Amino acid sequence: MARVSLDKISVEYPIYNAGAFSLRNNLVAIGTGGRISAEARHIKSVMALEDVTLELNDGDRLGLVGHNGSGKSTLLRTIAGIYQPVRGSVEVEGRVSTVFGLGAGLQPELSGYDNIIRMSMMLGATRAQAEAAIPDIEDFSELGNFLAMPVRTYSAGMSMRLNFAVATASYPEILLVDEIFGAGDAEFQVKAQKRMNEFVEKASIFILASHSEQLIKKFTNNTVQLRHGRIM
Amino acid sequence: MPGDIKDLYRQVSLAWYFALSDTYARYKHSVLGPFWLVLSTLIGIGGIAFIWGTLMAADSETFVPSLGIGLVLWQMISGSVSGAAKLFVFQATVIKNIKTPSWRLSLQLLFQQIINFAHNLVLVILLYAIFPHTLSPLILLAIPGFVLVLLNLYWVVQLLGFLGARYRDFDPLVTAVMPLLFFMSPVLFRGHELGSRAFLMKLNPMSYWINIIREPMLGSVPHFSDYLVSIAMVIVGSALAMWVTRAKSHRLAYWV
Numbered sequence: 001m002a003r004v005s006l007d008k009i010s011v012e013y014p015i016y017n018a019g020a021f022s023l024r025n026n027l028v029a030i031g032t033g034g035r036i037s038a039e040a041r042h043i044k045s046v047m048a049l050e051d052v053t054l055e056l057n058d059g060d061r062l063g064l065v066g067h068n069g070s071g072k073s074t075l076l077r078t079i080a081g082i083y084q085p086v087r088g089s090v091e092v093e094g095r096v097s098t099v100f101g102l103g104a105g106l107q108p109e110l111s112g113y114d115n116i117i118r119m120s121m122m123l124g125a126t127r128a129q130a131e132a133a134i135p136d137i138e139d140f141s142e143l144g145n146f147l148a149m150p151v152r153t154y155s156a157g158m159s160m161r162l163n164f165a166v167a168t169a170s171y172p173e174i175l176l177v178d179e180i181f182g183a184g185d186a187e188f189q190v191k192a193q194k195r196m197n198e199f200v201e202k203a204s205i206f207i208l209a210s211h212s213e214q215l216i217k218k219f220t221n222n223t224v225q226l227r228h229g230r231i232m
Numbered sequence: 233m234p235g236d237i238k239d240l241y242r243q244v245s246l247a248w249y250f251a252l253s254d255t256y257a258r259y260k261h262s263v264l265g266p267f268w269l270v271l272s273t274l275i276g277i278g279g280i281a282f283i284w285g286t287l288m289a290a291d292s293e294t295f296v297p298s299l300g301i302g303l304v305l306w307q308m309i310s311g312s313v314s315g316a317a318k319l320f321v322f323q324a325t326v327i328k329n330i331k332t333p334s335w336r337l338s339l340q341l342l343f344q345q346i347i348n349f350a351h352n353l354v355l356v357i358l359l360y361a362i363f364p365h366t367l368s369p370l371i372l373l374a375i376p377g378f379v380l381v382l383l384n385l386y387w388v389v390q391l392l393g394f395l396g397a398r399y400r401d402f403d404p405l406v407t408a409v410m411p412l413l414f415f416m417s418p419v420l421f422r423g424h425e426l427g428s429r430a431f432l433m434k435l436n437p438m439s440y441w442i443n444i445i446r447e448p449m450l451g452s453v454p455h456f457s458d459y460l461v462s463i464a465m466v467i468v469g470s471a472l473a474m475w476v477t478r479a480k481s482h483r484l485a486y487w488v
């Protein structure tokens with residue numbers, strides 16, 4: 001049983017100016033009894049999500065739509081536990097997998113094979129699970145002998161194929177995807193969508209943030225529109 | 233709970249795998265890989281032994297092993313401390329995209345330093361081969377000392393990691409202070425050789441760490457007080473690091 005439950009959450013990004021990031025300025029602020037501090041440390045913040053309530057259960061496929069800066073990425077990262085809300089509560093049951101910030105853990109000097117292990121483990125696999133996923137990743141990425149070469153020799157499209165193959169190699173219960181169908185040639189796009197299909201089918205809960213109406217229509221059965229951090 | 237233990241095991245093996253795999257990457261990058269570090273330590277030992285030996289007319293039979301082991305330990309200590317303040321900022325992409333416990337990133341830095349230290353052991357073996365009289369069964373006493381130092385380094389890395397993420401001028405500050413701490417450490421001297429200025433060393437936490445590993449390796453028993461201070465630092469420091477981690481973990485992704 002997977003479940004995602006957000007209760008009136010608000011997420012704020014603090015905007016530290018250079019002064020607030022400086023130890024020296026903060027010490028000066030203490031030394032001057034805080035007189036300068038108000039100015040030197042003034043911390044503004046951007047309200048990225050406000051009063052967002054969301055309840056998702058097994059079988060839910062949710063599309064997140066909204067303009068740039070409306071809070072889609074922030075919402076996904078909050079569900080993934082990366083950002084904590086300043087107000088409200090987040091409850092998530094089930095193993096979460098994220099398809100964003102692809103390539104975390106990539107070490108360009110090492111081969112594709114080494115990086116499959118690194119990235120898979122970074123995404124939550126054990127060493128054994130990572131090894132077991134290799135044939136499938138070989139198959140999907142079609143990188144052939146390149147997998148034995150250092151990743152720094154790959155083109156952007158080849159890296160994309162590797163990263164995507166790794167990210168979609170294990171089936172999570174809760175799958176969060178943020179705008180990934182940008183890179184790669186047309187042929188890869190088709191392949192990626194096909195793989196995405198299987199991936200989404202096996203997940204209990206799926207959330208996709210995208211600008212593409214076609215993708216939203218294809219993969220989701222419900223949409224939420226965000227505007228300035230609020231659900232419309 | 234078995235689930236928690238499984239996750240702990242996964243995080244620790246992840247840190248270890250990444251430390252090892254980063255080391256392989258350094259070998260791929262240049263044939264010598266981490267042995268560059270060994271080479272630079274070797275040059276350091278040679279250079280200082282020569283200059284200091286002439287200046288202070290030190291007895292090389294006792295001075296060179298003490299200096300050599302001291303420098304090897306210094307590499308590990310200063311490597312951990314200097315790497316700590318920029319650790320979380322360097323790992324920003326990971327922290328912002330994958331839910332990552334900060335303690336795992338600190339552990340990875342510590343593992344990396346242990347791997348470097350293992351490379352540097354070549355020099356220690358070389359020193360024992362040249363100065364065999366230095367080696368004694370007391371060396372076994374270096375093991376608990378080593379464990380104590382690692383525990384200390386761990387909380388230091390975690391704490392400095394948070395400070396460095398929150399205050400960006402903290403890292404240059406650490407870099408600026410390290411040479412000072414080096415001269416306040418017993419690497420170039422052993423405590424009893426300093427006379428009235430020995431108190432300077434006592435102000436430096438790292439002096440205690442070097443003593444509890446190096447003294448047994450040189451065939452003598454460390455002062456009881458060196459152990460006491462090191463243990464006290466582990467307790468107080470870990471408590472502090474845990475408190476900061478508890479209080480500020482949820483802010484880390486916003487800082488980096």
Ligand SMILES: Nc1ncnc2c1ncn2[C@@H]1O[C@H](COP(=O)(O)OP(=O)(O)O)[C@@H](O)[C@H]1O
Pocket residue numbers: 013014015046047048066067068069070071072073074075
């Ligand atoms: N790291 C950050 N620091 C400060 N503000 C941010 C950061 N990331 C996003 N924001 C702000 O939060 C709001 C929501 O951004 P985001 O979640 O990325 O929107 P979307 O994914 O819908 O384009 C925007 O106003 C953006 O400027």
Ligand SMILES: [Mg+2]
Pocket residue numbers: 069072073074178
């Ligand atoms: Mg976005």
